Amino acid sequence: MVSIGLFFLATIILNVKTLWYSFVSISKMMGGLEELKNASSFSNVRFMEVMQASSYAPILEPIIRSGWAQPNEATLKEFSGACWYFGRRLQKTLRIPVGLIGSYYGGSALKTWVDREGISNCLKQIAKHRPRIYDDAVLWNGMVKPLTQLDIKGVLWYQGEADSYEDHNSFLCLMPAMIDSWRKHFRQPSMPFGIVQLACPPEQKHPGWSSVRWHQTADIGVVPNDILRNVFMAVALDLCDPKSPYGSIHPRYKIEIGERLLLGALSLAYHIPTPFQGPSPAYSSRVDNKVIVTFRDGPIVLRGNSASAFEVCCGYSNASRSDSSWNDCSQWDAVSVSNPTAMALTVDVSKCEGRSVRFVRYAWKASPCTYLKCLIYGANTSLPTGPFVIPVES
Numbered sequence: 001m002v003s004i005g006l007f008f009l010a011t012i013i014l015n016v017k018t019l020w021y022s023f024v025s026i027s028k029m030m031g032g033l034e035e036l037k038n039a040s041s042f043s044n045v046r047f048m049e050v051m052q053a054s055s056y057a058p059i060l061e062p063i064i065r066s067g068w069a070q071p072n073e074a075t076l077k078e079f080s081g082a083c084w085y086f087g088r089r090l091q092k093t094l095r096i097p098v099g100l101i102g103s104y105y106g107g108s109a110l111k112t113w114v115d116r117e118g119i120s121n122c123l124k125q126i127a128k129h130r131p132r133i134y135d136d137a138v139l140w141n142g143m144v145k146p147l148t149q150l151d152i153k154g155v156l157w158y159q160g161e162a163d164s165y166e167d168h169n170s171f172l173c174l175m176p177a178m179i180d181s182w183r184k185h186f187r188q189p190s191m192p193f194g195i196v197q198l199a200c201p202p203e204q205k206h207p208g209w210s211s212v213r214w215h216q217t218a219d220i221g222v223v224p225n226d227i228l229r230n231v232f233m234a235v236a237l238d239l240c241d242p243k244s245p246y247g248s249i250h251p252r253y254k255i256e257i258g259e260r261l262l263l264g265a266l267s268l269a270y271h272i273p274t275p276f277q278g279p280s281p282a283y284s285s286r287v288d289n290k291v292i293v294t295f296r297d298g299p300i301v302l303r304g305n306s307a308s309a310f311e312v313c314c315g316y317s318n319a320s321r322s323d324s325s326w327n328d329c330s331q332w333d334a335v336s337v338s339n340p341t342a343m344a345l346t347v348d349v350s351k352c353e354g355r356s357v358r359f360v361r362y363a364w365k366a367s368p369c370t371y372l373k374c375l376i377y378g379a380n381t382s383l384p385t386g387p388f389v390i391p392v393e394s
Contacts, residue, residue: 024246029081029254035088039071042088044096047071047079050103053142054112056135062146068099080104082158082196085258090265103143109162110174112139118181122173148185154192154269155182156261160216161198161249164208171215176227192269193231194261195223197386199251200240200367209366213237213387221388222280224268232264232276235386238374240367253371260383278383279376285393286357289350293360293390297378299342300385304373308334313359314352326359326389335360342379349392361389 026032026039051063069075076084080102091098105112111119111126112135119126119136126136163171183191197216201209218227225231234257241251263276279295286292291312313329339346349357364387368374376385 024081024244024250024252024254025078026081026084027077028246028252029085030252031255032077032081032252035081035084036073036077039073039076039088042071042091045071045088045091045098045100047076047084047087047100047102049079050101050143050147052103052105054105054135054138055142056138058141058145060146062143081252081254082257082261085255086156086261086265089258089262093262093266094270101147105139105143107162108139108159109166110159110171110178111136111167113137113144113159114174114178115140115145115181115185118174118177121177122170125170125173126167144182145185150186152186152188152191154194154265155179156194156196156265158196158257160212161201164198164201164206164212166208168208168211168215171212172219175215176218179228179231190230192265193228194264194268195231195233196257196261197233197235197237199236199253200242200248202248204365204367206366210364210387214389217386221386221390222277230268232261232268233386234260234264235278235384236260237363237367237387238369238372238384240369240371242367248367256372263383275378275381275383278378278381278385280385281362281388281390283393284360284390286349289348289352291347291349291357291360291392292344293347294344295376295385299379300340300345301377301379302337302340302345302375303377304369304375306337306375308365309362309368309375310335310337310347311361311364312347312349312351312357313361314349314355315358316355326361326391329359332361332364337375345376357392359389359391361387363387364389 026035046068048068049065051065053063083100087098087100116137179193183189195216198213217223223231223233236257239251239253239256242248244250244252263274266272266274267276277297279297279300282294282296284291284293311332312335313332333351336348337345347360374384
């Protein structure tokens with residue numbers, strides 16, 4: 001399911017629009033009952049919902065499911081939990097009127113939200129599957145194109161679950177293609193984009209899930225970067241919810257997601273200096289049977305079980321490094337870590353037994369940890385490190 005939320009300063013029509021995946025409504029999320037109880041106190045927040053509409057041709061006017069309303073316990077309970085929390089925190093922080101537009105469609109693939117031009121730029125990467133109701137660009141036509149006359153400030157995007165089961169490799173091309181096309185249609189070439197990295201799937205062995213997480217960063221590991229410019233991300237791999245009555249694919253921890261997105265929006269969309277990234281690897285180096293990984297955006301703190309957080313890919317000393325790719329690694333071995341400092345930790349790579357150490361990766365399992373118990377966090381921010389894979393320098 002995907003939703004769109006529009007956040008704006010009503011007096012000058014300065015907007016933030018959010019395209020959001022959210023099956024879990026406010027009434028179903030953790031802390032939702034308290035949110036509903038206090039909703040009416042946010043008199044400067046308004047929300048509405050767009051009707052589900054897939055179309056083979058662009059629609060010029062949005063089809064409205066429910067019009068603008070003030071939040072209260074009755075009107076708000078079925079609205080997107082993550083979208084609401086982000087919006088009401090934005091309003092409270094900046095003390096501005098905020099509007100939210102929800103637009104939801106369950107199980108949709110990324111290519112349905114990309115315009116035809118963006119799709120055409122990724123045809124070589126898009127695999128063809130059995131016919132589905134979700135054809136290319138149909139949700140863009142029906143649920144985004146009608147909103148492009150709005151003067152918006154930025155986008156938040158939480159989607160990718162469906163792609164992890166079908167065509168996760170095309171995500172690498174489609175994600176930047178979608179961002180570029182939306183910026184063009186909304187007439188803002190640098191429009192801020194926020195992304196929620198995937199949380200956890202129903203099953204542990206699900207390689208497509210980790211691939212989509214990586215592709216959500218353009219295979220770089222962090223955003224913003226040279227491909228995804230002016231993009232921020234809420235890492236969510238530590239928000240697994242295996243006991244969710246709606247399925248673990250629908251974690252109820254929307255408050256944490258909304259809060260992490262808020263930090264990125266304040267920094268990139270509103271230019272308020274705000275730490276919004278967890279630690280990320282700066283470089284690695286090998287000394288004997290150890291690899292030292294040094295981080296940026298520290299200091300770091302270790303929380304969870306380190307037994308399987310890191311994995312190593314071994315090789316041979318005569319292997320060509322110029323065309324070496326971690327995708328060529330057929331075997332990854334779990335390794336232990338030790339000697340954490342404020343900015344680095346040590347990975348034991350003795351399992352390579354005299355071979356070269358080609359790559360080290362972190363948190364690559366589909367569900368790498370329990371709630372808020374992944375291994376690496378920012379000591380001052382409590383923000384998690386996202387999954388990464390890095391080459392090892394001798």
